[in-house]
Amino acid sequence: MESMKPLVLSKVVENDLCIGCGACVQTCPSKALNVDWNSYGFLIATSNENQCDEGGSCIEVCPFNPEPGPGYKNEDGLAADFLAEAPNYHLQMGRYHALYVGYSHKHRVTSSSGGVATFVYEKLFDKGLIDHVVTVGESKPSNAHYQYKIVSNKNDLLSISKTRYHPVTLATALQEIKQLEGRVAISGIGCFIKAIRLAQDKDPVLKDKIAFLVGIICGGVKSKFFTDYLAGRAGATLDDFSNPEYRVKEPSSTAIDYGFSCTDNPSKTTKLIKMREVGDMWGSGLFKANACDFCDDVTTELADISLGDAWLKPYNQDGSGHNVIISRSNIADQILHDGLKSGELDLEYLSQEQFLASQQGSFNHRHDGMSTRLALVKGDGYVVPPKRIEKIDLPIYLKLVQRLRRHTRSRSLEVWAEYKDPVEFDRRMKVELLKLKLATRLSHAVRKAKKVSGTKS
Ligand SMILES: Cc1cc2nc3c(=O)[nH]c(=O)nc-3n(C[C@H](O)[C@H](O)[C@H](O)COP(=O)(O)OP(=O)(O)OC[C@H]3O[C@@H](n4cnc5c(N)ncnc54)[C@H](O)[C@@H]3O)c2cc1C
Structure with a gap:
């Protein structure tokens, strides 16, 4: 060796x-x-x-x-x-x-x-x-x-x-x-x-x-905060729930229409919340x-x-x-x-x-957004592993989305660590999530307009 x-x-x-x-x-x-x-x-x-x-x-x-x-x-x-x-x-x-x-x-x-x-x-x-x-x-x-x-x-x-x-x-x-x-x-x-x-x-x-x-x-x-947050949103007792299920299917509906459920131990009841009610948990980078x-x-x-x-x-x-x-x-x-x-x-x-x-969303974020994220964290003095992805210089509106996602991710962990309460979490994350939503919508609109006009994005 x-x-x-x-x-x-x-x-x-x-x-x-x-x-x-x-x-x-x-x-x-x-x-x-x-x-x-x-x-x-x-x-x-x-x-x-x-x-x-x-x-x-x-x-x-x-x-x-x-x-x-x-x-x-x-x-x-x-x-x-x-x-x-x-x-x-x-x-x-x-x-x-x-x-x-x-x-x-x-x-x-x-x-x-x-x-x-x-x-x-x-x-x-x-x-x-x-x-x-x-x-x-x-x-x-x-x-x-x-x-x-x-x-x-x-x-x-x-x-x-x-x-x-x-x-x-x-x-x-x-x-x-x-x-x-x-x-x-x-x-x-x-x-x-x-x-x-x-x-x-x-x-x-x-x-x-x-x-x-x-x-x-x-x-x-x-993070395990994700499970705690969903249990809280579903109405379970935060420090006393079990059996979290992340993909409760609805066979009569679409695949994306799944829910999260868990057992609330004090009441011995099953609590369930549809993921569409909690908003975008994946593209936003939460937890x-x-x-x-x-x-x-x-x-x-x-x-x-x-x-x-x-x-x-x-x-x-x-x-x-x-x-x-x-x-x-x-x-x-x-x-x-x-x-x-x-x-x-x-x-x-x-x-x-x-x-x-x-898996388009994942490729967009993980591959296309990689060089932007590498530049962001290196600028902050962090060391990161070498990546296979070629450098892609994103347009400014997509760079903004990357920056906001990074912020939403870390802020979600800090807010839950401090408050451990879904109502307080939603209240404190509202502004971050709104900014990210607007930037994402803007990027979609620009992409669509460029596609229609035949301009490269
Ligand atoms: C953290 C995470 C993120 C995911 N993100 C995506 C995604 O972005 N896009 C996508 O298309 N699919 C994603 N998946 C995969 C998807 O949810 C299903 O797990 C996959 O399609 C397999 O489904 P299945 O019905 O064949 O699995 P099942 O027959 O239900 O079996 C699932 C198997 O995975 C094992 N497993 C469960 N959780 C984990 C874990 N955390 N680590 C390792 N093994 C585990 C189980 O023990 C079981 O053996 C993700 C899964 C995980 C765990």
């Missing part, structure tokens, strides 16, 4: 780039690291400096390493090693076999989108390719609602279906995997999958044990981790299969849910074809244009 200058993980934490994946914890030979909650509702790495050997193995597996040494591989470098068999490449989507849209007849009712994630786990068990699934389910007992857990029985898969917009960490699970008999599949958002690939690249035990990665296409990690603004992997490029929501007509008109799917490894593609043949999956091919359109 190429020797690297020891870098301290504190650079990641000090620059607010730690996403709490915990890959560093399992790699630290002197057990100096842990993952814990910070005051803004995120899980982040914590260290005991007296124990630190300064060897730098932690930073080598960090997906947001701000100062990578010569041996560090970015998404393209890792994909060349781990997904060498994929026949296609697209600058924005990475290496892949094929693009699909569809759902699992059996699982979509109990899943967040089309239930293909749960279907794939089931088939991996059936084929004898894995003995365990490491994914996110209810956390008991813990002060978190959800956490990574290990499921070793196919019949328990339903307990881990559904999307959890809640901070989680792999810190414990990655250590446990090494002790497990047999092989595992893991689900993760882009930065977690990258951390796993970096760890596999360094550790032959993990390379052998982890047989399959299910990539969850991610529009940003939310989002800072690191997500410096991630250019929109489609979870390093997984065997990447799964997202089909925010695309006509599929988004069906409230039962559809997945957009990118198969990247042979085995992933085979599972999909078998499912189509057996009638267990409803599946159609998607064109590149259709796929890109299904």
